[in-house]
Amino acid sequence: MAISQEISYRLERMILDGGLAPEQKIPSERQLAERLRVSRSVIREALHELQGRGVIETRHGKGSFVSTMVPGSADLGTQGPLMHLFEGHPRTLYDLLEVREQLEGQAAFLAAQRATSLDRHRITKAFRALEETDPLSNARPDHGFHQAIVEASHNPILVHVLNSLKNMMLMTVQASVANLNPRAEMRKKIVLQHRQLYEAITSGRPASAQKVAMAHVRFVSKAMRDMEKEGSTLIRVPVEQMTSGDHTDTHG
Amino acid sequence: MAISQEISYRLERMILDGGLAPEQKIPSERQLAERLRVSRSVIREALHELQGRGVIETRHGKGSFVSTMVPGSADLGTQGPLMHLFEGHPRTLYDLLEVREQLEGQAAFLAAQRATSLDRHRITKAFRALEETDPLSNARPDHGFHQAIVEASHNPILVHVLNSLKNMMLMTVQASVANLNPRAEMRKKIVLQHRQLYEAITSGRPASAQKVAMAHVRFVSKAMRDMEKEGSTLIRVPVEQMTSGDHTDTHG
DNA sequence: ACAGAGCACTGGTCAGACCAGTTTTTAAAT
DNA sequence: ATTTAAAAACTGGTCTGACCAGTGCTCTGT
Structure with missing residues (x-):
């Protein structure tokens, strides 16, 4: 060579x-x-x-x-001619969440259907970490939990697309629990949703898991909408955090 | 420069x-x-x-x-580090279709919900072209019909992701109606599905549209599975046809 | 007819020079 | 001393011409 x-x-x-x-x-x-x-x-x-x-x-x-766009994590989302959509269009964020709702639902469905014992172990571990962590710290545990679920779907395409969408979201705003958790009632609901999702998947109820996951995303989306209406500023995310999702082939 | x-x-x-x-x-x-x-x-x-x-x-x-593999149309789906997934893994094609089923369903749902009169006109036009075309010629009308529906969803993210998935599919095999149509009964069913989808959308029945669209993709997927089982070779697509899906910002 | 040497291509690497933007340093002017 | 402008010391961009290394053709000697 x-x-x-x-x-x-x-x-x-x-x-x-x-x-x-x-x-x-x-x-x-x-x-x-x-x-x-x-x-x-x-x-x-x-x-x-x-x-x-x-x-x-x-x-x-x-x-x-x-390049700010680092391929490998990026390829589908964070680069390229699509990014112009975001400039000055916060609405796109909700388009993003609309698609995510569907795909997170599917991921949860498939995870409940296909998760191996190893997958279940991973999800459980991530869930425990999620419950034991101070919500005010950062969003990592939340991310890990969802990631574990998505990977348990055993569909690399789905993993990849969702990673891209997540990266695109992080690119525009820090829209994760970091913003939502400070509100007590909201945090309570989210914790409940996570628990329901966890139980639905580990006990192998696909339809239920899908429903809960979709409701979760929709809830987060609505919460963000409300916050925006109130004038709360969505914090821009630092660039380093965008280099996270690289587990596309974890199951390969 | x-x-x-x-x-x-x-x-x-x-x-x-x-x-x-x-x-x-x-x-x-x-x-x-x-x-x-x-x-x-x-x-x-x-x-x-x-x-x-x-x-x-x-x-x-x-x-x-x-190169035999020509990007340019590609930018996000068809190139890059994800492509290694395909090498020697025809299974990935069905992972792809699994995700597509979900998203085509959502697109149909949203189209039925949000289509403007202009969208309806476009969809109708594409549908007529679809019915009047010799199915043995090529897959263009079919593509146009689905494209029109997806764009009527008014969700640019959805449009983009589906385009990427479609490009990735074309990259591996010519998996469109071109392969399926030659079989009479199959073609009949597909035509029926298209008509149902068309009517559900233009008459504004989101849930129905979603159901039909998902069933359609699932049907195609299953048909391909069967064909593969029979030993029919999936024809590789000529490169020129890959330069199609670039309408990401048609609604922009 | 055949084998082999040589030649005429191909891309791959090297060296050193100079041009063109950018930043830093320096020196002159205030 | 501060400000300002020139100059030097970076950066990448282009050019030249040489030589090395694979590939394939052609021509020659047997």
């Missing part, structure tokens, strides 16, 4: 495997050439390859930077 | 706009450099960019060739 390709793969791994974060600057071409003991040409060719894949962006006189 | 990028775009257009077909050889780097009056460096950089995008493949000592 050509050196330029080896280097492009090497750089891509370095970027994706956590070394470099989005918007971060990559060493200059001359530096890379010297460090990797190759001519500047092959560095430039490798970088152009990454550019073609959308991994980096290059600005004349400034340098090369990791 | 850099010359190398202009050239990469130029070459990509030449390739996609019909000039060059898959597996066809591209002029040598030295030839391109001479013809386009630039140095070989920029040609090489442009080619590496196309390589990164998956438009071409390069073989040492032989030359550069147009």
Whole structure:
């Protein structure tokens, strides 16, 4: 294989495997050439390859930077010509939730139907973590719980699409429990919904699980609508948190 | 903009706009450099960019060739790190259809609920075209009908996701009516399903529309399963037909 | 007719120069 | 000392011309 390709793969791994974060600057071409003991040409060719894949962006006189859109997690959602939809259209968020409602429902349905004992164990673990965590801290446990359910559906396409949708959501606003939990009654309801969902799935009641999951998303969506009506500002999410969902092939 | 990028775009257009077909050889780097009056460096950089995008493949000592898999229409579904799921896993096709069943159902539901008179007109037009077309020709009318319905949902996210899924499907197999129609009884059922779907939507019965749409996808999926069981080979789709679904923002 | 050497392609890499934006540093002017 | 403008030191972009490394053709000697 050509050196330029080896280097492009090497750089891509370095970027994706956590070394470099989005918007971060990559060493200059001359530096890379010297460090990797190759001519500047092959560095430039490798970088152009990454550019073609959308991994980096290059600005004349400034340098090369990791794209905010990191493929691997992204591909379907967070990049590309669709993103323009969001600019100035908060309504899109609810379109997003509308689709999510359907798919989370399906995921719950399939999970209740297909979950193996290992899946059940994972879901249980995530659920326990969810109950024992201070809700005011962050949204991670909530995320883990839903993720475990989705993966238990054993449908990689579904996993992938939902990950994309979630990333798209995170891209616009921090719309998770972090915003909702502070309100006591609301938190109570959400906890109840989670418990119902958990029980429906672990006891193998697909229809019930689907119903609960859909109701949950609809509830969250409505809550966000209400908050927005009251004038509460939805907090923008920091970029680092977007690099989460990469478990597309966990079940592969 | 850099010359190398202009050239990469130029070459990509030449390739996609019909000039060059898959597996066809591209002029040598030295030839391109001479013809386009630039140095070989920029040609090489442009080619590496196309390589990164998956438009071409390069073989040492032989030359550069147009990839059989052409993106451009692709951007989100058909390319990228998800595609590895398909290699050797026809099962993924049914995962795909499983998700589609859900989303087509939702699209039909929302279309029945939200379709404007213009939407209804479009759907009607597409439906007429569908009925009057020789089913053995190609799958375009069928595609148009479903597309019109999806767009009538007035949910751009839904439109986008379904387009991606459809592209991913086309990427693996020609799984449309082209394969199914030749069988008389099957075609009859499909026509009936289409009519039911059409009537449910235009007469504003969301629940019914959803049910019919989901049954339709499930039917197609099952038909494909049966065909596969019988040993019928699913025909690979020619690349040109993949450049269809780009109507993401028709309603924008 | 055949085998093999040579040649004429192809892409891959290298070196060094220069151009063109960007940022930092430096030096001059206030 | 502060401000401002020139200059230097970065960044990526392009060019040139050379050489290496695979591939395939052609021509030659047997």
